[in-house]
Amino acid sequence: MTRPSNVAVLTNSVVVFTCTTDSTSPNPVLINWFYTAVGAGRRTVIVTNCDVLPQHQSVYRIEGAAPGVCNLTVNSVQLNAGTFWCQDLETGDYSTAELVVLGMFSLHCNHMLTVFATIWFDLASCCQ
Numbered sequence: 001m002t003r004p005s006n007v008a009v010l011t012n013s014v015v016v017f018t019c020t021t022d023s024t025s026p027n028p029v030l031i032n033w034f035y036t037a038v039g040a041g042r043r044t045v046i047v048t049n050c051d052v053l054p055q056h057q058s059v060y061r062i063e064g065a066a067p068g069v070c071n072l073t074v075n076s077v078q079l080n081a082g083t084f085w086c087q088d089l090e091t092g093d094y095s096t097a098e099l100v101v102l103g104m105f106s107l108h109c110n111h112m113l114t115v116f117a118t119i120w121f122d123l124a125s126c127c128q
Contacts, residue, residue, distance in 0.1 A: 004086050004097035011103040015074040019086035031070035034085035077101055
């Protein structure tokens with residue numbers, strides 16, 4: 001089984017998580033993808049038998065041109081930070097990958113909104 005890798009990306013990026021099975025089954029690819037958002041307690045099924053569930057098709061798609069391949073693509077990363085689970089249903093093997101989303105952060109100080117990316121600041125002097 002080829003396992004997905006952890007990735008850190010900026011918002012609006014496209015991300016592809018790879019997952020392949022070594023199964024030689026003549027059946028369709030038996031790979032499911034699950035997602036657990038940061039801070040969430042449960043996994044959400046997003047792909048069954050290498051088909052994206054209809055309610056998730058605006059966010060995810062499957063890519064794979066070879067038997068046993070079920071690569072999950074996040075179309076445009078927004079608030080998708082969390083853990084993605086790839087599971088081979090035939091063998092029961094699974095693997096996880098973490099998605100870290102980097103972006104712009106906002107800080108409200110004295111009724112002013114300051115937007116910054118990778119800038120170190122002294123919080124005490126900003127918000128007194």
